[in-house]
Amino acid sequence: MISPYGMEIVESCLTCKFRADRVFCDLPQSALQTFEEIKYTTAYPEGAVLFVEHQAPRGIFLICRGSVKLSVSAPNGKTMIVKIAEAGEVLGLSATVSGRSYEVTAETIDPCQINFVKREDFLRFLKNDVNVCFKVAEHLSEKYHNVCNEIRCLGLSHSAAEKLAKLLLEWSSKSGESNKAEPRVKLRLTHEEIAQMIGTSRETVTRLLADLKKHQILNSRGSTLVIRNQAALREMANNN
Amino acid sequence: MISPYGMEIVESCLTCKFRADRVFCDLPQSALQTFEEIKYTTAYPEGAVLFVEHQAPRGIFLICRGSVKLSVSAPNGKTMIVKIAEAGEVLGLSATVSGRSYEVTAETIDPCQINFVKREDFLRFLKNDVNVCFKVAEHLSEKYHNVCNEIRCLGLSHSAAEKLAKLLLEWSSKSGESNKAEPRVKLRLTHEEIAQMIGTSRETVTRLLADLKKHQILNSRGSTLVIRNQAALREMANNN
């Protein structure tokens, strides 16, 4: 089956190829069966808004395919990108569990396939099975852990260069390239968006990247960055 | 019973006066009974370190009395205070559940009474009772929610004045004073520590507070601040 946005649909969680290595898809058969029954699968085009911060939680969104940009914004219009979520990740989980409003805005940045589960259904699902509930608690803990690191980054790294270096290293390790001699990072965001991720201005990002290229630490191949001197990047990320 | 550090000991969670209004103490009788059996109650003096970031999780710490400073620090020695936890709060929960290392360092800032539960005991406790497990998931969600707000604060508010204003308002609302005409906030931290909470320098905090006093927005009575113009503070916190 092919969706209107030109990608293959994953029919069932039971046979999804991400099952093995994704946090939330990794449930016992029986639970997964129940999950199948309460989920709604939808395909979204690029730029679709799944939910908006401060909305009351409608339920959870499980990304099967594609990536989603999570952002927060201030009354004055400034926005900050919190993270780019990939296939296998669950969005809106904490809001759905606690009943508090969504804390971020979620917008697809490419065509996505997403499973949605209504809040009531999901809560019933949790309360029916300790294993599922524990899994969710575990997952929430990991998310908490990650956000704490985020804070550490934002609060402790005072220079923009440091934050950019950290971001690039994170991206290269996520794509499993960091153990190569010259890891490559595909840039999926504009300089403006990168700036919003590290809390700086667009011009600063442009200048920093130019500097890194000048010093032969980076090199660009179209929209792909080649990290030519990982050690130097690490240096920048840790010190200062 | 009186502890070595001069405070009354809360003998049992079943009779603790915080039970009604605290998140985690609010468990059904049966669960609380089990909790009683696996917990170790300890009294700590001011300045005791409960756990250090990056340590493997030994278990959870439930504050019965006193306050605990949670901080993260960078390799270069800079540290940032994440929050001041009060009676009723649980520390080390996410690390204990997920098995990842503690994400912060916890240090008492006054004499404390704390219940400790070993990781294995706690996990068993969780897995034995869906209600407890769900409660924990709920709690983790709230914590996640709060950290997200933290990020929003750090990342979107660029001026130090704004962050300080936000912090003062938060403190006044926590102490339930914010609905009064002139809320009072007891300063429990030094300027240095306040600076670490909002990611700025000690001198900046001193100067900002002096400014606020000059403009009659604040007023100090010893170590207590009186917020004389809450509207102005709110103004500072939201805009800019």
Add this chain to the structure above:
DNA sequence: TTCCCGATGTGATTCAAATCACAAGACCAT
């Protein structure tokens, strides 16, 4: 192709806040 608009690159200028460098209080212990 040509036009157009969004993304980049780069200088010049401005500004908030870090840093440095002391002075003056505040508080504790002897």
Add this chain to the structure above:
DNA sequence: ATGGTCTTGTGATTTGAATCACATCGGGAA
């Protein structure tokens, strides 16, 4: 009371990065 140590107050200086202001590039639509 006296000395010592930690906290607070304040000036002077420096600086990283925001902001402003354009020039240029590049890719999609007509």
